[in-house]
Amino acid sequence: MTEQPRYSILIVDDDKSMRQSLVTLLDAAGWHTDAVNRASHVDARLAETRPDVILSDVRMPGMSGLDLLQSMDVDASPPLVLISAHGDIPMAVQAIQDGAYSFVEKPYEPRRLLTILRHAAEQSRMRKSNDRLKNRLLQLSGLDRIMLGRTDEIRHLRQDILDLAETEAAVLIQGETGTGKELVARALHDLGPNADGPFLALNCAALPADGFETEMFGVNDGPGGRLLAASGGTLFLDEICSCPVPVQAKLLRVIEEKQIMPVGGSAPIPLSFRVVSATNEDVQEAVGQNRLRQDFLFRINTVVLDLPALRHRRDDLVLLLSHFFQEYADLYETAIPELTQDDLTALLAHDWPGNVRELRSVAERRVLSSRRGSGTIAQAISSDPQVEDVPDTLREAVAAFERELIGKAIRANNGRMDAAAEALGIGRRTLNDKIVKLGLDKDALL
Structure with missing residues (x-):
């Protein structure tokens, strides 16, 4: 039988009997409890320990529970559940809009309160886990060194890379020569679920219109095509606007069908890869000049990342x-x-x-x-x-x-x-x- 996690909670209530009642309830439910009698003591306690959730009364001398909510960084702090015998609907709605996880009226129903607190704690644990994973991946990939910089554009780009790496969405990377488009493509691969798979980079400007199938799809009972090398990983298409138009049609078919037919073969070979593309040109201008197929562009630009010029x-x-x-x-x-x-x-x-x-x-x-x-x-x-x-x-x-x-x-x-x-x-x-x-x-x- 799987052991239930032991969550931790910080209780904030100036009423000693209520505070003790909450501690008794949560101790019996298997929680690790800590309690203070003033909201002004929360910062010091959070510096010593980081509970999964905070349960606070609303009306207290000095700093109220609502004041505590306003003072907290909602994105970085544990979720806050407010509890009060003097609440009303407008107060509850406003508190939740301001970032409170939930609002509970006194006298509370123990089972409902425990359910709310458990859900809040589960969300808190999941957020901590995701943050730790992202930080670990950031360090392992050297993303902070690869995309070095402190400007808002680079900080947002690093976060976008981390978020997109977890998906299979097709990504189009746009940026001038020398901005690091392949570095970003490799980071998306290295941080993704298929990081152990291959990363195949194709310079589309060098792809031959004649003999494309032989080189890319392979020959039946002969050498395997280069696209097979991308299966299970990432296919990086660089300089897409310079790709010969006939080749674009063939690549589009491969991307849509996720399979190739070797030259002289009778049965297709299935492929599975993520597509990441890059260009230093204006794609809409290339479409207008009939150098880039519109349907091909639609297949590769599910998400667009713009790399800032230096x-x-x-x-x-x-x-x-x-x-x-x-x-x-x-x-x-x-x-x-x-x-x-x-x-x-x-x-x-x-x-x-x-x-x-x-x-x-x-x-x-x-x-x-x-x-x-x-x-x-x-x-x-x-x-x-x-x-x-x-x-x-x-x-x-x-x-x-x-x-x-x-x-x-x-x-x-x-x-x-x-x-x-x-x-x-x-x-x-x-x-x-x-x-x-x-x-x-x-x-x-x-």
Whole structure:
């Protein structure tokens, strides 16, 4: 038999006999009880313990139960149930509109009161559990580091990602180049119920109109198609507005039917995946120009996430730059450059057309120039890295060369790591080790 959870309650009532009566009732029902005789004592008690629910009288000397309700952060505090012998319907309605969980009249019916309190406690426990899970996922995914920033736009985006990750809804991510669209797509996957499944990223601009079925659906009694690699996970369609229109029709059929027919096959193969798409273009403009099918758009834009451009979140510039400074200072084993007033002026005056990706490159150039005892942010923004950022030591030169080669291979193979490793003539494990050692951000390369 499943053991019933033992809920906790804080009782607030100035009437000693009523307070004791409530404690006796709840103790007998298996609750952990705590009681105070003044609403003004609640804050101090909440600092010591966090009950599942608060039961408070309305009329008390000093702070009333209604005053207590007004003083509480409803979203962060335990649910509050008010109880009173002097209540009326307008008071009860107003209290619940202000955030009270329920309103009970005295004399109370014990069974009904216990039912109300149990439901309130269950809701409180569920909210705590959800909050802990979201915080744990936030830490495990590094979402606060991936989508680094303190502006309202980024805070809301992080919350949207956490909320949407729990669903299977198709998501369209819109944003300029360099804003982190694939990072968001991967976060939706990593935080979702299919996180253990595959994440298949397709650059739609590179999908062939001819031979699409062979590459994507596979051949009967031959190689399996690439779409099979997404089954059980997430299919990420990047640059959807650049997808050939005939290919859009074929993708639409796959998304709708959740199955593919291998070339030469006689029976379809079922697929199950979540669709996440991305574009840096105006989708309605693309529809108007007949470059994007309207029915295809309707299938992929159940929810739309708009990623803010860096020029619209200037309050995050110093935070982001400091983060990248630390990353590259560790990589090149050098000190973090100091920011001067001129550096800040240059940082804020630039429009950042390449967004966070551009800022990352500027940070790397500034760290490299600082290693040689020179450089400014203005120079890092305008300099030619081929000329200015030649490393001093052989180790730095080799690392820079490897970073460039690996980056080109990853981009040329659209993020397919096995193909990139083969092109470089090394094993997949060796490639992974080098990516970690060199501090490469695969997502930022694509």
